[in-house]
Amino acid sequence: MASKPPPYLGQPSSTLNIEQNFAEVIRFFRRRWIQIFGVTAVITLLGTLMVLQADRLYTATGSVAVQAQKSQVVAVQDVVGDLSPDDKTMATQAAIIGSNRLMGRLADEMKLDQDPEFSPAVRKPSFSLFRPSTWFGAKPAPKPRLTPRQAAQLRTRIIGAVTGSFAIVPSESSFVISISATTLDPQKSQAMVNKLADLYIQDGIEAKFDASKRASDYLQSRVTELRGEALQSDRAAETYRATTGLTAPSDGATVDSQQLAELNSQLIIARSERAAKEAQLSQVRALTRGDGSAIETSGVILSSSLIQRLREQESEVQRNLANLQSTYGQNHPKIINANAELRDLRAKILDEVRKVAASTANDVAVSRARENTLAGSLAAIEGRVNRGGSASVRLRELQREADANKSVYETFLNRLKETTQQVDVQSADARVIANALLPLSPSAPRVNFTIAASAITGFILGLLFALVLEKLDNTVRGADALEAMGGGATLAFLPVVSGDYERAEDIVIDRPQAMAAESLRTLRSALALSDVDNPPKLVMLSSSVPAEGKTFVSSGLARVSAQAGARTLLIDADMRHPRVHSAIGIDNGPGLVQVLSHQITLGDAIRKDPSSDLDVLTAGTGSINPPDLLRSETMQRLMQMIRAEYDFIVIDTPPFVPMTDSQILTSLVDKMILVVRWGSTPVPVVQNVLKQIHRLDAPLVGSVMSRVSFARQATYGFGDYGYHYSRYGAYYGTQE
Numbered sequence: 001m002a003s004k005p006p007p008y009l010g011q012p013s014s015t016l017n018i019e020q021n022f023a024e025v026i027r028f029f030r031r032r033w034i035q036i037f038g039v040t041a042v043i044t045l046l047g048t049l050m051v052l053q054a055d056r057l058y059t060a061t062g063s064v065a066v067q068a069q070k071s072q073v074v075a076v077q078d079v080v081g082d083l084s085p086d087d088k089t090m091a092t093q094a095a096i097i098g099s100n101r102l103m104g105r106l107a108d109e110m111k112l113d114q115d116p117e118f119s120p121a122v123r124k125p126s127f128s129l130f131r132p133s134t135w136f137g138a139k140p141a142p143k144p145r146l147t148p149r150q151a152a153q154l155r156t157r158i159i160g161a162v163t164g165s166f167a168i169v170p171s172e173s174s175f176v177i178s179i180s181a182t183t184l185d186p187q188k189s190q191a192m193v194n195k196l197a198d199l200y201i202q203d204g205i206e207a208k209f210d211a212s213k214r215a216s217d218y219l220q221s222r223v224t225e226l227r228g229e230a231l232q233s234d235r236a237a238e239t240y241r242a243t244t245g246l247t248a249p250s251d252g253a254t255v256d257s258q259q260l261a262e263l264n265s266q267l268i269i270a271r272s273e274r275a276a277k278e279a280q281l282s283q284v285r286a287l288t289r290g291d292g293s294a295i296e297t298s299g300v301i302l303s304s305s306l307i308q309r310l311r312e313q314e315s316e317v318q319r320n321l322a323n324l325q326s327t328y329g330q331n332h333p334k335i336i337n338a339n340a341e342l343r344d345l346r347a348k349i350l351d352e353v354r355k356v357a358a359s360t361a362n363d364v365a366v367s368r369a370r371e372n373t374l375a376g377s378l379a380a381i382e383g384r385v386n387r388g389g390s391a392s393v394r395l396r397e398l399q400r401e402a403d404a405n406k407s408v409y410e411t412f413l414n415r416l417k418e419t420t421q422q423v424d425v426q427s428a429d430a431r432v433i434a435n436a437l438l439p440l441s442p443s444a445p446r447v448n449f450t451i452a453a454s455a456i457t458g459f460i461l462g463l464l465f466a467l468v469l470e471k472l473d474n475t476v477r478g479a480d481a482l483e484a485m486g487g488g489a490t491l492a493f494l495p496v497v498s499g500d501y502e503r504a505e506d507i508v509i510d511r512p513q514a515m516a517a518e519s520l521r522t523l524r525s526a527l528a529l530s531d532v533d534n535p536p537k538l539v540m541l542s543s544s545v546p547a548e549g550k551t552f553v554s555s556g557l558a559r560v561s562a563q564a565g566a567r568t569l570l571i572d573a574d575m576r577h578p579r580v581h582s583a584i585g586i587d588n589g590p591g592l593v594q595v596l597s598h599q600i601t602l603g604d605a606i607r608k609d610p611s612s613d614l615d616v617l618t619a620g621t622g623s624i625n626p627p628d629l630l631r632s633e634t635m636q637r638l639m640q641m642i643r644a645e646y647d648f649i650v651i652d653t654p655p656f657v658p659m660t661d662s663q664i665l666t667s668l669v670d671k672m673i674l675v676v677r678w679g680s681t682p683v684p685v686v687q688n689v690l691k692q693i694h695r696l697d698a699p700l701v702g703s704v705m706s707r708v709s710f711a712r713q714a715t716y717g718f719g720d721y722g723y724h725y726s727r728y729g730a731y732y733g734t735q736e
Contacts, residue, residue: 032466039462040455047454051445059443060189061180062436064197066093067429086318090170093430094177097200098168103159106196117184118161121146121154166196173325176433186439193436201428212419219416226409233402240398260381264396267374271404274367279411281360307352314345474683476676479705485683486690487674488702492523494553496707505552505583508559509611520556523704524564527671530701536670537643540651541704542662544689546577548677549706554652555583562614566647569606571617573665574654575626578619584609591620595638596629602641615646630664639668656689666698673701678708 029036066089096102107113116123146154167180181192321338328335476482479490495515497504508517528535541557543550551574558570571592572580581588586607594600595617606615623629642649651669653662666672674693676686693700 028466028470032470035466035469036459036462039465040458043458043461044451044455047457048451051447051450051454054445055184056442057182057184057444058186058189058439058441059180059182060186060193060436060439061178061434062193062197062432063434064097064177064179064200064430065433066090066175066177067431090175090177094168094170096203097177097179097196098163098166100159100163102196102199102203103162103166104155105199106192107158107162109199110192110195112162113155113158115188117188118158118165119154120157162192165192172330173322177430179436181436182443190436190438194432197432197435201430201432204428204430216416216419219412219419223409223412223416226405226412230402230405230409233398233405237395237398237402240395260378260396263374263378263381264400267371267378268400268403270367270371270374271400272407274364274371275404275408276411277360277364277367279408279415281357281364283415304352304356307349307356310345310349310352314342314349317342317345475679476681476683476686476705477679481683482676482686482703482705485687486694487676487686488700489526490705491526491673491702492519492704493678493708493710494519494549494556494704494706496709497552503583503585505555505559506585506611508556508563512563516556517560520553520560523553523557523673524560527673527701530671536701537647538639538649538651538669539671539673539701540573540653540662540665540669541673541675542653542656543675543677544657544681544685545655548655548675548681550655550675551579551583551652553673553675553704553706554650555580558614558648558650559609559612561648561650562609562612567615567645568613568648568650569615569617569642569646570609571642571649571651572619573630573651573661575619575623575629575661576654576659580616580652581618584611584614584616586610586616586618588618588621591618593620593623593629595620596632596634597622598634602638627660627664630661636668657692663692663696663698666693666696670699671701672698674703675706676703678705680707 107118112118114122165182167178167182169178169180170176171178179193179196181189181196183189183192317338321335321342324332324334324338479493482490497507497514497516499507499511501507501510507514508520511517527539530536539557541550541554555570558568561568570580570584572578573592574580575593578588578591586609589607590600591605595602595605602617605620606617608614609616629635651665653665656662656674672693674689690700
């Protein structure tokens with residue numbers, strides 16, 4: 001009966017991938033937490049210093065309301081009509097509040113040109129942590145005398161700074177404009193808001209006053225001209241009457257005389273009506289030549305009942321739109337429909353206004369035509385009665401002209417009186433509904449928010465920095481990676497040796513139960529088990545680059561073999577940079593070089609390890625061409641000789657590339673071990689060495705990872721036993 005697989009073997013691959021990815025994220029944070037939190041701490045500290053160094057700003061806010069209606073003190077027609085608040089009007093009023101003209105008046109009246117916050121000319125350098133020039137104080141520079149151009153530039157900068165301190169926002173759901181000022185002084189912010197609101201209201205009154213004053217001046221000059229014309233026409237009539245001796249116009253006794261009198265009366269009335277209609281038309285055209293905002297205030301326009309009904313409908317739609325805007329957004333269908341209805345009503349009103357203006361022009365034309373007709377009829381009758389009453393006709397003509405001039409004069413005189421009354425009584429189109437209050441707490445900087453944002457930013461930057469370091473780290477960190485490159489099985493993990501040792505290699509002698517010594521014994525056992533029927537006797541150790549711990553592994557492996565009772569020989573084949581003698585604690589006397597050169601015998605060259613039963617053959621000195629010595633027949637015979645005399649031989653060789661010393665020895669040994677320094681040797685270098693090893697068909701049995709930090713190794717994976725080695729050491733009492 002087949003046994004069931006373990007439960008974890010039946011888990012879906014997607015579940016395993018999720019668990020592996022989550023575990024990899026955890027390991028990443030364990031590896032890089034110092035960099036991540038280090039960057040986070042630095043950025044948070046910088047943000048904290050900046051926010052503590054930054055100036056405290058205080059914001060005061062007030063409100064003004066644009067009035068749709070105002071009180072009527074004098075029942076006369078205004079020269080400048082009332083505002084009709086809508087979106088464009090509100091935006092225009094907000095622009096007026098923030099205009100350079102009002103900001104300049106505010107700067108002048110509050111003497112902001114003498115305030116260091118707004119005027120760079122009187123600003124003194126203050127201490128700043130990020131400006132070293134201010135650390136030890138600085139003498140204020142003497143004020144230079146400004147040219148007109150420089151003064152204008154300074155004025156522009158001051159007004160720009162004052163404008164930049166304000167935030168003017170019209171409400172979307174009401175006729176209220178919010179005015180906010182942000183400065184370093186709470187009292188200053190409050191005073192600036194209230195002062196700007198007063199200046200805005202005063203400016204509106206002054207604008208109306210100026211418009212009415214200009215209209216009054218025009219009417220005054222026109223009335224003076226008409227008065228002169230009326231007096232001149234009266235004098236002409238009186239002079240003619242005196243010259244002809246007529247005391248009064250003759251009404252005659254014929255039909256022509258009666259018709260002449262009637263036509264004269266009708267002509268006077270027609271001229272008066274024409275003058276009145278021309279005055280109305282002049283007024284409408286004068287208002288039309290303006291901005292068009294007050295055209296609906298004309299008397300002739302207000303007399304239209306249709307326009308009044310349309311205005312009532314417009315007010316109703318505006319109220320409905322205001323109610324809808326308080327509930328819905330601008331893109332809601334009801335809002336869109338209400339705006340469309342409002343535009344249609346305003347278009348109809350504008351059309352009716354134009355019709356009224358055209359109708360008035362037509363009335364003027366009709367009046368002129370009627371007047372011309374009456375004048376023509378009167379001239380015809382006068383021609384018939386010219387013989388009998390030419391003097392009377394002339395007198396009546398002069399009298400009609402005088403009456404007409406007098407009528408026009410009285411019309412303009414009445415309008416002048418109305419306008420003069422309006423100049424003296426003006427009301428504002430806006431009022432303050434909320435004065436600015438004194439701000440009790442700073443509005444900026446937001447200390448807690450800035451520190452939190454700095455911490456979050458620091459964490460993100462730290463995470464990116466850690467990811468970059470992780471991406472740039474291409475060193476060998478685990479057995480799986482080494483085996484995937486073709487390095488064979490990872491036979492042992494040798495930890496970093498720490499402690500008070502004269503030589504690190506003595507840990508095998510001084511502390512045989514240490515983790516490093518236990519790892520070397522594990523390596524010896526792995527070699528024996530690599531070929532149970534024919535255990536290797538001659539083993540060489542090489543590395544990819546220098547300083548990977550190759551000599552430490554060679555001497556340690558040889559010593560643990562000698563401690564086990566095997567006759568062991570350690571050979572230093574690194575003739576270019578020998579180090580076995582210093583690792584064992586002996587001098588580099590005559591050795592391998594001298595044996596291969598036939599200067600001494602093998603027995604004379606072999607020396608004893610002072611701390612164990614290990615035999616050592618040092619490299620010796622004086623080698624000119626190590627590859628030739630290692631390739632010689634003497635070297636081959638030497639290998640055969642030591643095979644017969646020793647149970648286990650360890651050869652310490654140079655790095656595998658670029659020298660060929662180790663490559664030559666691969667054909668003379670039973671097994672080869674590649675030593676790779678954990679977290680130091682680059683992956684491309686190891687890959688290149690392994691390619692060379694496989695190209696030479698070297699007897700590579702596996703690899704050893706040296707100088708492993710088990711604490712950091714635990715953050716790179718759970719697959720190899722190096723992660724759990726510290727637990728094994730604690731269990732067997734071998735942990736350092």
